[in-house]
Amino acid sequence: GTADYECEMVVLGGGPGGYSAAFRSADLGMKTIVVERFSKLGGVCLNVGCIPSKALLHNAAVIDEVKHLAANGIKFGEPEVDIDALRDFKEKVIGKLTGGLAGMAKARKVEFVRGIGRFIDPHHLEVQITSGEGKEVTGATKIIKFQKAIIAAGSSVFKLPFVPNDPRVVDSTGALELKSVPKRMLILGGGIIGLEMGTVYSTLGARLDVVEMLDGLMQGADRDLVKVWEKWNAHRFDNIMLKTKTVALEAKEDGIWATFEGDNAPAEPQCYDLVLHATGRVPNGGKVGAENAGVVVTDRGFIPVDKQMRTNVPHIFAIGDLVGQPMLAHKAVHEAHVAAENAADHKAFFDARVIPGVAYTDPEVAWVGVTEDEARKNGINYGKGVFPWAASGRAIANGRDEGFTKLIFDQDTKQIIGGAIVGPHAGDMIGEICLAIEMGCDAVDIGKTIHPHPTMGESIGMAAEAFKGVCTDLP
Numbered sequence: 001g002t003a004d005y006e007c008e009m010v011v012l013g014g015g016p017g018g019y020s021a022a023f024r025s026a027d028l029g030m031k032t033i034v035v036e037r038f039s040k041l042g043g044v045c046l047n048v049g050c051i052p053s054k055a056l057l058h059n060a061a062v063i064d065e066v067k068h069l070a071a072n073g074i075k076f077g078e079p080e081v082d083i084d085a086l087r088d089f090k091e092k093v094i095g096k097l098t099g100g101l102a103g104m105a106k107a108r109k110v111e112f113v114r115g116i117g118r119f120i121d122p123h124h125l126e127v128q129i130t131s132g133e134g135k136e137v138t139g140a141t142k143i144i145k146f147q148k149a150i151i152a153a154g155s156s157v158f159k160l161p162f163v164p165n166d167p168r169v170v171d172s173t174g175a176l177e178l179k180s181v182p183k184r185m186l187i188l189g190g191g192i193i194g195l196e197m198g199t200v201y202s203t204l205g206a207r208l209d210v211v212e213m214l215d216g217l218m219q220g221a222d223r224d225l226v227k228v229w230e231k232w233n234a235h236r237f238d239n240i241m242l243k244t245k246t247v248a249l250e251a252k253e254d255g256i257w258a259t260f261e262g263d264n265a266p267a268e269p270q271c272y273d274l275v276l277h278a279t280g281r282v283p284n285g286g287k288v289g290a291e292n293a294g295v296v297v298t299d300r301g302f303i304p305v306d307k308q309m310r311t312n313v314p315h316i317f318a319i320g321d322l323v324g325q326p327m328l329a330h331k332a333v334h335e336a337h338v339a340a341e342n343a344a345d346h347k348a349f350f351d352a353r354v355i356p357g358v359a360y361t362d363p364e365v366a367w368v369g370v371t372e373d374e375a376r377k378n379g380i381n382y383g384k385g386v387f388p389w390a391a392s393g394r395a396i397a398n399g400r401d402e403g404f405t406k407l408i409f410d411q412d413t414k415q416i417i418g419g420a421i422v423g424p425h426a427g428d429m430i431g432e433i434c435l436a437i438e439m440g441c442d443a444v445d446i447g448k449t450i451h452p453h454p455t456m457g458e459s460i461g462m463a464a465e466a467f468k469g470v471c472t473d474l475p
């Protein structure tokens with residue numbers, strides 16, 4: 001039959017991966033269509049992820065900062081929080097960004113087809129047109145005939161089987177709706193997303209419990225960093241339950257009752273006003289009819305790709321959360337550009353040496369490349385340079401000298417292979433370490449780079465100088 005649309009490139013999914021891929025494809029001269037079920041571009045990141053969480057975290061950080069000023073003789077009253085206005089602010093932030101994306105799509109003549117897309121064969125996508133919240137299917141179906149495709153359908157919240165259907169049990173999307181502030185809140189899963197949302201709710205007045213199956217919060221980061229975060233945040237928690245599992249959640253009139261098992265499980269079930277389940281995300285690779293196009297999908301729902309972001313079907317590419325960990329927006333964007341460039345017959349491949357990770361908590365925890373734990377475990381001959389912020393004039397002046405900056409070097413080449421920072425704005429600072437790793441800098445390059453004084457950024461140069469025997473070439 002005849003198709004409703006024909007294009008050189010169809011991008012399935014309008015998140016950071018999808019819109020970046022569509023824009024790059026169009027910029028490279030391909031007639032491009034992006035298919036997205038929701039009315040706006042932006043995906044998880046802009047609508048229910050990175051951006052709204054940071055809009056709320058910023059407000060929480062200011063409230064917390066103001067409280068610290070009491071120690072310097074500056075006292076404010078308790079903050080009056082108008083939760084509706086705060087929610088409006090967050091919505092405005094999202095609106096500005098998604099509005100900007102719509103403008104960028106229009107400027108490039110990227111066509112937006114709104115609906116749920118599904119491959120029906122290697123060159124056709126069927127789209128069930130949606131309306132409203134994105135769940136309502138209008139009944140209309142459109143067929144898109146494409147020469148090439150990029151699959152960017154992202155990931156979804158992983159839901160534990162015993163999670164009851166109750167408004168007092170939410171995932172990150174529900175938590176970002178910020179309906180009210182509970183008295184007692186349980187966070188299922190001690191990862192970044194749970195701890196970021198916990199920070200917001202705690203600053204607004206909630207007492208927190210967190211339960212984590214593994215032996216530490218914020219897996220992936222070195223324990224010395226997490227320790228600093230834990231000390232600074234201990235006041236938020238009644239109970240941090242490590243090596244403990246939640247085995248049941250029961251919705252009762254007075255709250256959600258949680259039963260735990262494991263090393264640190266309370267003997268009795270505990271009652272909460274809000275439970276946030278943040279135990280991970282699962283890729284959407286298995287939900288787009290990929291098999292109809294001949295594209296291989298793993299049992300877990302990931303789509304395997306090569307360094308050009310090509311699937312096993314040469315004219316179909318895949319990017320973002322559904323091709324693998326880490327599920328991060330900045331990874332999706334880089335993969336998007338690689339995929340679009342290859343689709344347009346340019347030569348490109350994904351060759352990032354490192355991908356940074358950041359917890360935007362207070363303090364922030366950021367790390368990139370080889371961690372010290374990994375270096376130790378893998379028997380790498382490494383050395384480190386550490387600069388404690390207690391020796392940073394700026395950190396002391398800011399009243400925030402709890403953090404530190406750590407650089408990991410290859411002992412043979414003295415080249416930097418990793419780095420980590422805990423402290424306010426660590427996420428903004430880690431980019432310099434990423435660049436140093438990409439450029440193959442050694443400790444002298446970093447230590448002898450003049451950083452502005454007094455800044456926290458200086459701590460990166462100082463940490464390099466602290467790496468023994470390299471920069472201490474005094475006469």
Ligand code: FAD
Pocket residue numbers: 012013014015016017018035036037038042043044045046048049050051053115116117118152153154155172173193284287288319320321322327328329330331332360
């Ligand atoms: P997504 O953003 O998931 O976009 C996929 C899009 O495809 C969605 O819009 C979806 O509606 C659409 N779609 C799916 N299937 C179909 C279909 N069949 N038809 C039509 N449309 C479809 N990452 C960071 O780097 N930094 C952060 O600070 C950060 N914070 C986060 C906070 C939270 C609370 C969450 C949940 C995530 C956070 N992330 C963060 C992760 C980040 O959001 C993801 O890595 C990123 O959005 C992945 O981009 P993507 O393009 O692969 O997919």
